[in-house]
Amino acid sequence: MINNKFDDDLDDLINDINSVMDNPQSKPISQQNYQPQPQPNQGQQQKRKCLSPQIGNQAQYRICTNLRCLKCDLQVQCHINQKWNKDADYLIFRNYFNNMSILCKYLTQDNQCNAYNCQCTSANALESIAAPQNWVCSGHAI
Template sequence: MINNKFDDDLDELLNDINSAMDQPQKNPVSYQIYQPLANQNQQQKRKCLSPQIGNQSQLRICSNLRCIKCDLQVKCHINKKWNKDVDYLIFRNYFNNMSMLSKYLTEDNQFNAYNCQCTNVNALESISAPQNWVCSGHTI
């Protein structure tokens, strides 16, 4: 008797569910892909296709580089050059410590010194940025 009561309750519940599923919904749920609205106040960014680095006399250098290896912004030290004794561990350990990094920079008006946490470059003339550095965009 108990099993029959349970079976009857289960059948009734399943019938209620089936009838609810057969009826069309009055307000169907619609899913939309989120797309941010274009705001006229929001400035668009333009990216360099092949970013260049160099000293400040060149006009085609990119001033907003980001490293895709260490995911950090590339720093530019204007009119400075990296010493020969600087190595990977210096940048790895002291990337945000400018007082320690400045010990490895020398004044030179012809160069700009660039670095992220994993790469460093001295640029005398306009050259292509290392492959792991990409343009983060410039406001138009």
């Protein structure tokens, strides 16, 4: 009885496969989920990514200038020769990420430092330090 049930299931599967193969409208099984990969255009430039992105002031040469946040999926902004004051908190960045007239109220001039922010994270960098874990390099043209 068990073999009979197995044989019936096997027959059903074979019939399903045959019905798909007999239908000229359907694509062969090997091509149903095939998505061609885009070929790189010779005009496109390849991008090289930093393995461990660094942030810092402009005097350092190893800082990454093209960061993206994995949490809020936004480009990280860099404010050169400025730093965030103590009143800048998460809600300020969350609500006013694109409003520089309001964000400028929370920046102070400092020639030794750069201020960084996305919509969910901020950082002051006096020297070359590792970028927050949620910030990754978006790539640099070779």
